[in-house]
Amino acid sequence: MxxxxxxxxxxxxxxxxxxxxxxxxxxxxxxxxxxxxxxxxxxxxxxxxxxxxxxxxxxxxxxxxxxxxxxxxxxxxxxxxxxxxxxxxxxxxxxxxxxxxxxxxxxxxxxxKQNILVTAGGASLKGTAQPPGNGDTGVQKHTFNVVQGGTFTADISLPNTRWAMMDKDGKVVAASDSSKPDAQQNFLQKPTYKLQPGQYTMVVVPPSDLKSPTDFRLGLVPRNPDLTESGTNQESAIQKTLRERQSRLQQWASQGTTKTSTKA
CATH class of the missing domain: 2.60.120.380 (Jelly Rolls)
Structure with a gap:
């Protein structure tokens, strides 16, 4: 020695x-x-x-x-x-x-450490997903500071990835799963997330079969919640399906946060 x-x-x-x-x-x-x-x-x-x-x-x-x-x-x-x-x-x-x-x-x-500022124009997170290994699950945490609240859609460029956004009290306010693509044909059919001013934590769970470090981008895009293809705020069949799936994802995220948390 x-x-x-x-x-x-x-x-x-x-x-x-x-x-x-x-x-x-x-x-x-x-x-x-x-x-x-x-x-x-x-x-x-x-x-x-x-x-x-x-x-x-x-x-x-x-x-x-x-x-x-x-x-x-x-x-x-x-x-x-x-x-x-x-x-x-x-x-x-x-x-x-x-x-x-x-x-x-x-x-x-x-x-x-990226302290992402979310304004009325949205925000973008750039990261690098790492392959799981050596006891590391690959789970990432990022801080979002919403300075101007609003309604947003979200896009992540990394396939087969789950993510969830939680407020300071641990309540899940947004979640999605890119391994199950939305039946989306255009911007108006994407699920929306309403964010109030405050600090949020974004948890990103990359795919378990990731082989090498991979850059990704997660973007929040502002969206008028009352705007639909028909010009009314009536919920369409596809929007109902997306809303129900979003609720299931939020339930997954709220149940899974204790499993993915770390102890200093």
Missing amino acids: TDISTSTYVPNLSSSAFSQFKGRTTGVGADGANADSQTFTVSKAGEYNFKINNSFTNVEIRNDRNEVVTSLRSNESTADASARLGPGTYTATFSQGNRAAGVRDYSMDVTE
Whole structure:
């Protein structure tokens, strides 16, 4: 067993929307647990999400003044945390919460935290879906801040993907499933979602058979809720079908949020 050492390759988080750190806890940390360290830089101030994909793993991130800027502690499931980082050099130290486990592989995903502003003109989220693996389900969380409420339709470019949007109290206000395409022929037949001003959390569940990192876009498009093909607000058969399916998706999302949540 050797003392922990940092990797010779030093990635810059500001140069990519997604970074992943992988290694093995072949060293020994200050507390005697199996550990490893990796160094990275930030060239442009920003907020980042950190997610450790392994159970019973601790991560401590320090700046070049040896100050802790964020930490993660996973138990049976993965763990995530976010931190705002300024330009500089940082060190992430990975150590095992279970000392009897011996040397283990680890991986940590780092993504830029996007605080999406939703206005009357809508909004767009750009992300990168990651293949499930190393205990990671691939579930992503994004923050939406609605500054101008309204009624919107939603489109996601990634096939076979489920998503749900929840308000600050955990109530599901919108949900959909791109693995079951809507019987949509035009914009007027798409389901609509009414959003009030406030902060929302978007949970995106990519397909389980995803083979490689895939960029995707999720857009919210403003929609007049009273506008229909006939020019009236009478509910058509297709709209009734879509509304009923939307209710089922919202029920799925409300039941599934506790299963996909993580513990720090």
